Amino acid sequence: MSAVTAIPEDPVGSTDAYVDPTGEPFLRTRFALPKVPATFLRRERLADHLDQALLTPLTVVNGAAGAGKTLLVADWAAGLTETVAWLTNDAGDQGPGMFWAYVLQALRAAGVAVSDEVGCPADAGLVDHKLLARLAAELSGRERPVVLVLDEYDHVTAPEIADQLESVLQHAEQGLRLVLVTRTEPLLPLHRYRAAGGMTEIRDAELAFTPEEAAALLDRHGLRLPVAAARALVDRTRGWAAGLRLCALAAQESPDPETYLKEFEADRSTVADYLFAEVLRQQTDRTQDLLLRVSVLERFCPDLAEALTGRGGAGPILAELHRQNAFVEHLGHTWYRLHPLFAEILRAHLRARSPDLEPELHRRAAQWLRRSGSLPETLAHGAAAGDWEFTAGALVDDLAIGQLFTGLRSDDLADLFSRMGPETTGAAAELVRAARDLSRRDLDCGLTHLHHAEQRLATGEPGEPEVAAWLSCALLEALAARLTGSPGRAEQAAETAEELEHELPAPLLDKHPELTALLLTHLGSARLWAGRFEDARTALTAVVACPGGASTALPREESLGHLALIDYLDGWPGRAERKALAAMTETERYGLPQPSGSGIGRLVLAAVAVDRDELGRARAFLDEAADACRVAQDPVTAAGRAIAAARLLLARGDTRAAVAAADPAVRADVPSPWAEGHTALVASAVHLAEGRPDSAVEVLEQVPYDDQPACAVQAARARLAAGHRDAAIDTLDRLRAEGRAGPAVTVRAMLVRAQAADEAGDTDAARALVARALVEARRERLRRPFLEAGPRVRRLLGTGPLQELASGWLASPGTRHGGPAGEAAEHSSFVVEELSGRERDVLRRLAQMMSTAEIAADLYVSVNTVKTHLKSVYRKLAVNRRADAVRRARELRLL
Amino acid sequence: MRYEIRVEGHMSETLTKAFPELDHVMMAGQTVLFGPVVDEAEFYGLLARCQSLGLRVVEMRQLPEWPR
Structure with a gap:
């Protein structure tokens, strides 16, 4: 039994059994292997050829609409023992993010164990290449390949998707067999696969029916035809499967099928048109009406079809149409779709017969879907109907306004609502506009629309949907508060939101974790701006703890970035770095554009790099963060950028x-x-730096730095330079009581004290202070404070035991005199602690590619002893790995 | 730019309505669809529409501009 048929047969419409990263259900019908109808003719020559697909990485079944591609592959796949993942691609522009989200889900739906480590795209338009690399790596580890069928691949038009597929296919090696079913030539480098014999290819000519096959197909429809007549028919239809099928259906109803077919051969109409009109005419009026109306849908169940026709009894009609194998394909359980070829022709007929009906049909579909289907489909049909009040209302009532900012669908939604005209003036429409403008940081327009929305809501009828709209207002208020740096306004929005949340059904809130996550991020950012670090931390930590997934990836990244900034400002570069890196991992995992959001994590990394005197890295992080921010920044990000940039220039x-x-x-x-x-x-x-210590003191006196330990230390430094040693010490003494400050502050404070002690002639105390500063700074690789310190401290660094403490991580003070450190210093001018004789012995053997055990045997020592030597070699050379140790030793001419 | 697309067989009136932007004429077992095409994107769109309607395109070419 094939793995595909083992999928539990729940209703395959939109169920919540599978939920995409934004909380919207995946359309499970897209993973369903189409059912082969009773009249399907299996053609062994094609099935045999398709068996080659198991031996080649790539298979392309390329043929015209109605050539019988899908059923051929579906029939073949259903008989495989290999795992088969099926994905029917949808019409409409599909970005790489959405495409890969569906591919991952298709694999999971087929029972392929794709681990959570692989991640999932969070942006409809983008996918991270690392995500694809992880997927390929997992697939390549499989014992037996998974057969991935991408049906209607011609809907995939983005050229980058072809590149990504190619890359995954290459790296998945034996673990993946890709089958593309398409009307057009895929953009993969087919010539290369062809030349290497790595491709199975079935094209139109091979898909065409032979006269014998045509006769056998007609036989299945109860029509006996001599081969000569079948040949004429094949000539007329060029062996086109859809044409032959329509022939069979049309002739079936005729009293004299053979004569009928002769007439058809003589007719000069286009094949599809002629036959289609014939077969459609044979249906009852009711069936015709049903077919024309459902042509506006991608897929449908009887209930949805009835919503469009306004009449009952669609179930038996659809079952009968499927049995005849005319027009409809069965997707499992009660879901159907029109054959893509006939859907187009039916739409043409619908437009010809009832030109004004289409918007109304879309409206009815949207209303049905809003009750029983998925939000994206509801919005798509609402938009197609041009009913923007309804469409905006559906988005807001579903509490999905946050999806305009984050998650897999934000681009699609923005695109969809860009078609909304100014004549739509309801509260929901105004909220959508406000969200759009605020996401572009267009404050004036955004606030105007938000104000309009609030006015409309205040004068409207109260009711449950109102709660969702008011909650959406609160989210946008919080964002506006963040952008304008007004914590009071943010607090108010958060309080309002909390009250409203109690009035909403819990499942609706659970479906949209991004709403709360975004709101708390904005609140945390506004609190941080006002300097309320602890309150900010409370809100931001709550965001980090909220449920993971693509929809909350952006707010979680932002919150981690803000928390990193708090750590940096408190003087904890190590903690700040870890959080900033975690922030970046968060969104990389979901394939968000890198860098994404405000890029605040990168700004923190830049500032940390400056503290470590890694100026090249700092510059790179700043540049990356600038790339992220095409729009004006919120105050916190702008200030973070100012700090990092100014410190680098300094x-x-x-x-x-x-x-x-x-x-x-x-x-x-x-x-x-x-x-x-x-x-x-x-x-x-x-x-x-420019020799004006008095001005240096003065400029800080205008700042209340009770809460700003970094400023207090700078004030002390300035006072000391201005000759006020006691005032300097006094400033530092008051700071000590604080206790919040981390090494970036305390190390600087100790160096100011050391300088003061040295000036007072107490060299021993100065040495002790510098030693403590070195020990504390070493863990954090804090180099900058020592480079900023005056010549007295630098002189101390060059002496005795202090030199030893500085060696291995802090650049040689000797090279630093007379100006700022250059980037070259990052790589080459570390002072290297002398290696012991035994350590050199070990290093020399390491260079000869000997294993630890071999070295131990060669030197007549234990393995543990060798490991100990290795550890100190690594430490002294500032490396972590064997290869690096050898390379570094060669650079330093130790070998 | 003006283009003509020739498809095999005679299209019904209904089916030609799928190409409201083009005129059409039947001749010698073919239907000729012709008219202005804004750019290449529209041109490829028309071809895709032919394909999705099961039409067999036998020829397509750019037409000289109307004399003014």
Whole structure:
């Protein structure tokens, strides 16, 4: 039995058994292997040829509409013992993200164990190549290949999808057999597969019926035809499967089928047109009406068909049409679709007969789908009907407004609503407009539309859908509050949202975790702006803890990025780095554009890199973050960028540019203590660097830095430079009570104290302080504080035990004199602690590719001893792996 | 740009309505669809429509502009 038929036969319409990353159900009908009708003629020559598909990576079944491709492959696949994953591609522009989300789900639906590690795209238009690499790697580990059939591949038009398929196919090796069923030539490099014998190819000529096969097909419909007559028929239809099938159906009803077929041969109409009109005419009026009306649907069940016809009894009609194998294909259980060829022709007939009916049919379909189907289909038909009040209402009532900002469908939704005209003025439509404008950071327009929406809601009738609309308002209010830097407004929005959430059914909220996640992210960002770090952390941590998945990937990334910024501002570069990296992993896993969102995680990484004096890396992160942000930034991101950029310029000695970059230049309703503090801090550092210690003190005195340990340390530094040693120590003493500050602050504070002690002549105390600073900084690789420190501290670094503490991670102080550190220093000028004789012995054998055990035997020591030596070699060379140790040792001419 | 597309067989009136933007004429066992085409994208769209209606395209060519 084939693995496909083993799929549980639930109703295969839209069920919640499979749910895509945005919480919307996957259309399970797209994973269903089409059922072969009783009149299907299995042609052994084609089935035998298709068996080759198991031996070649790629198979292409390429033929005209109605050539019998789908049924041929479906019949063949149903008889396989291999696992078969089937995906019918939908019409309409389909981005790579959506395509791969469906491919992954098709594999899972077929029982292929795709682990969660592979991830899932979160952006309809994009997929991360790493996700595809992980998928290919998992497939390549399979013992037996999975056969992946992509039907109607001609609907896949994005050229990058072809490249991605090709890449997955290559790397999945023996684990994947790809079968493309298509009307047009796929964009894969077929010539290469052909040349290498890596492709099974079945094209129109081979798909065409031979006279013998045509006779056998007609026989199945109860028509006996001599081969000569069958040959004439094949000549007329060119062996076209759909044509022959229609012939059989038309002739069946005729009193003299043979004469009928002769007449058909003599007729000069286009084959499909003639036969189609014939066969359609043979149906009852009711059946004709049903067929014409359902032609606007991709797929349908009797209930949906009845919603369109306004009459009952669709079930038996559809079952009979399927039995005849005319027009309809059965997708399992009660779901059907029209044969793609006939759907087009039926639509042409519908337009000819009742030109005004189409919008009404779309409207009815949308209403049915809103009750019993999926939101994306509802929206698509609502839009096709041109009924924007309804369409916007469906989105808002479903609480899906957050999907305009995040998740797999955000592009599709934005695209869909871009067709909405200004004549639609309901509250839901205004909310959609406000969301669109705010997502583009167009505050003025966004707030105007939001205001309109609120007015409409306030004057409207109360009811349950209103709650969803008000909650949508609260989300947009919170976003507006974040963008305008107004924490008060954000708090109010969050409170309103919390009250409203109690009034909504829990399943609706559970379906849209992105709504709460986005709202809390905005709240956290606004609180952070106002300097309320602990409150911000509460909101942001809640977002990180919320259910995973593509729909919340963006808010989770943003929240982790904000948390990273808090850690950085508190002076904990290691923690900040870990959170920023976690933020990036979060969205990479879901294939979001990299970098995505505001790019705040990268700004934090840039700032951390500056603290470590890795200026090249810092520059790269800043550039990447700038790529992310095509729109104006929210205040927190703008301030984060200002800090990272100004500190980098300062480290490079470009003081004038640093002062300019330090001003975030954002408009905000409330001031931000830390943003202002850091602007002043940079200004103070520039004054110091340019020999104006008094100005350096002055610029910080205008800032209340009780809550800003970094500013307090800078103030102490400036005071010391200005000759106020006691005031400097006093400032630092007050800081000590704080306790929140991490090493980036405390190390700098110790160095100021060391300098003060050294100036006071207490060299021993100064040495002890520098030693403590070195120990604390070493763990975090904090180099910048030592480079910023004055010549006194640097001199101390060059002496005795301090030199040893600095070696291996902090660049040689000797090379740093007279100017800022260059990037070259990152790579080559580390001071290398002398290797011991035994360590050299081990290293030399390592270079000869000896294993640990071999080295142990060769040196007559235990394996553990060798491991210990290796560890200290790695540490001294600042590497983690054998190969790197050998390479580094060669660079340093130790070998 | 003006194009003509020749398909095999005579199309019914109903089916020609699937190409409202084009005129048509029947001749010698063929239907000739012709008219203005905005750009290449529309041109490929027309071809795809032919394909999805099961029409067999036997010839297509660009027409000279109308003399003005």
